[in-house]
Amino acid sequence: MAPRLTRVLDWLEARLGTRQQVTKFLYRRLPVGTTWWHTLGSAALFLIVLQTVTGFFLAFYYVPSPEHAYDSLVYIQKEIPFGTFVRGLHYWGASLVVSVVFLHLLRVFFMGAYKYPRELSWVVGVLLFLVVMLFGFTGYLLPWDQKAYWATVVGTHIAGTAPLVGDYLWRILQGGVEVGPRTLGRFYAAHVLILPAILYGLSLVHLSMVIYQGIGPTPRGPLSRIRNEDYARLYEESKGRGETFFEHLLRDGVVAFLLFLALVWMAATWRVPMEEVADPTDTQYVPRPEWYFYFLFELLWKFPGGWIPVATFYIPLGAVLVLLFLPFFDRTTGRSPLKRPVATGIATVALAIMAALTYQGASAPAPPREGVAARQEAKALPPELAEGQAVYDAQGCSACHVLMGAGSAAGPDLTRVGARRAVAWLKRFMKDPNAVKPGSEMPPYAGLPEEELNALARYLAALK
Amino acid sequence: MAPSASVPDMNPGRRRFVKAALGAIAAVIAGVIGVPLAGFFALPALKRSERRWLEVGPVADFVEAEIKKVLAKPLVAQVWPYETPRVALYVLNQGSGKFTLYDIHCTHVGCPVRWNVQAGRFFSPCHGGVFDKDGRVLAGPPPRPLDRYEYKVEKGVLYAGRVHRLNAKLEFEGWHHA
Numbered sequence: 001m002a003p004r005l006t007r008v009l010d011w012l013e014a015r016l017g018t019r020q021q022v023t024k025f026l027y028r029r030l031p032v033g034t035t036w037w038h039t040l041g042s043a044a045l046f047l048i049v050l051q052t053v054t055g056f057f058l059a060f061y062y063v064p065s066p067e068h069a070y071d072s073l074v075y076i077q078k079e080i081p082f083g084t085f086v087r088g089l090h091y092w093g094a095s096l097v098v099s100v101v102f103l104h105l106l107r108v109f110f111m112g113a114y115k116y117p118r119e120l121s122w123v124v125g126v127l128l129f130l131v132v133m134l135f136g137f138t139g140y141l142l143p144w145d146q147k148a149y150w151a152t153v154v155g156t157h158i159a160g161t162a163p164l165v166g167d168y169l170w171r172i173l174q175g176g177v178e179v180g181p182r183t184l185g186r187f188y189a190a191h192v193l194i195l196p197a198i199l200y201g202l203s204l205v206h207l208s209m210v211i212y213q214g215i216g217p218t219p220r221g222p223l224s225r226i227r228n229e230d231y232a233r234l235y236e237e238s239k240g241r242g243e244t245f246f247e248h249l250l251r252d253g254v255v256a257f258l259l260f261l262a263l264v265w266m267a268a269t270w271r272v273p274m275e276e277v278a279d280p281t282d283t284q285y286v287p288r289p290e291w292y293f294y295f296l297f298e299l300l301w302k303f304p305g306g307w308i309p310v311a312t313f314y315i316p317l318g319a320v321l322v323l324l325f326l327p328f329f330d331r332t333t334g335r336s337p338l339k340r341p342v343a344t345g346i347a348t349v350a351l352a353i354m355a356a357l358t359y360q361g362a363s364a365p366a367p368p369r370e371g372v373a374a375r376q377e378a379k380a381l382p383p384e385l386a387e388g389q390a391v392y393d394a395q396g397c398s399a400c401h402v403l404m405g406a407g408s409a410a411g412p413d414l415t416r417v418g419a420r421r422a423v424a425w426l427k428r429f430m431k432d433p434n435a436v437k438p439g440s441e442m443p444p445y446a447g448l449p450e451e452e453l454n455a456l457a458r459y460l461a462a463l464k
Numbered sequence: 465m466a467p468s469a470s471v472p473d474m475n476p477g478r479r480r481f482v483k484a485a486l487g488a489i490a491a492v493i494a495g496v497i498g499v500p501l502a503g504f505f506a507l508p509a510l511k512r513s514e515r516r517w518l519e520v521g522p523v524a525d526f527v528e529a530e531i532k533k534v535l536a537k538p539l540v541a542q543v544w545p546y547e548t549p550r551v552a553l554y555v556l557n558q559g560s561g562k563f564t565l566y567d568i569h570c571t572h573v574g575c576p577v578r579w580n581v582q583a584g585r586f587f588s589p590c591h592g593g594v595f596d597k598d599g600r601v602l603a604g605p606p607p608r609p610l611d612r613y614e615y616k617v618e619k620g621v622l623y624a625g626r627v628h629r630l631n632a633k634l635e636f637e638g639w640h641h642a
Contacts (some may be wrong), residue, residue, distance in 0.1 A: 410592020
């Protein structure tokens, strides 16, 4: 080391006395089997710091009021040098943080690293995960464009379905009876002041725990099943043969760097979606949540009427509680996922459901706006069918049916309905769905004039 | 294992006293700062009287038995924001001076419902909720009919008040924002 640097370090050491701790920290031994998967925590931390920094700078120009929020973002993107890039970093970085934090949670789960003596690291980690999701929810409103506004309306309504306290929760979240200036103020304060304080506080606890207990090793060989009383001996043994943290730090650095490159590429080349300024009076808008909330939004399909709180409250609350207290009811000795089939099985099923719902949400066709053709027609229709198509459009059938990839998937896809059903059946069904098919959700269209009904049935029957 | 920390030599009475005194100081600070902050945060959200009436428009604007979307104007001027945003609602003129004023939000999770004149129904774009002209649920997941505004007519002008909920029989079930 250069003599000048040594002198500086000596000067600092005389005043801080931290050299020994730093050395101990950097050169502490890690257990055998510290892999690339073990970089996800530090990758999450790196991305969070990056979000913090880009967030600081966005705050210079962003104005948290309904009159100015949207324009201030347009200003950032149009007028401020690198504005689009900086906002892109923050916007795409948010999705990366959610993804990496979730992968980190999965890594820890499947390696059984939430078990003795790291139960509390897991609990704090789950809290951090929730804080990250809250960051996503609160940050989503700040641009004050249509999707921001309506996603928040849906979000606060979902909170409002909570039993007993729902109405209060709904109002307190919004700061009143509607999503308005106070909502934006609250979400802003939460997003840039309160949540960061909680996030960094909990991160500090989380990190000091991993430093104190050491990282959870890959559950292989003698570490795939550990009784608590053997833990200290086995872990020390493994550490005796492992590498130092400083060596592992290179893996952390490489992963952080690759994520950084990916993020820079996204921010530089992908457009940040920005819609029209929020309009609370628009009744044509189709609300959609951010992709990491799709599973919840899609889950709502499955629980109609009085069952709504199951999807909006009991399942999410249950899932959070199960996650939080996982280490306290899964006290088996198995750490390898193969040595604890029940936990692994449940988690795999839950993940598959979440993935399926997310896919469903991502691929769901949106109902068309009024006055916009419901579908792209491949060829012009003969007049007798065009008439039926006009009825289909006028009656708002696409509000519940998908036709050639357009519409909402509440009811069956009608793209090839003619291959299944004939004119007479369709007519009878539309007049009184429940009589033809008991339990049908479709409202009857008995009030439709006979000729329109005929035209509609002919049109549908021709769809093959 | 770290050695367990032991309490150093200290008079037990003094120790109790210091504990109690620190606890009392902390409690007073927490209470004096906590109560105002809780009110500061929650009370504006729970205020009932705000924006009591919205001006919907002259009664003559509403054709009998038709549903019309209106952007109503809040009457209460506030310090901030200077411009009170308008509030969208659907008005159905029931005839003989009776009106029904619907909240535009689906009772499922709040998506904006669209009135389709030809179909004579309200459609929600999110999860397939369908309501009839009276706001009854025809299909989909909504748990109750469309919420309604209370209203009054003064000097030929229609005003909308607070929003209330209905049960399946279209009977008053309680103030939505109470």
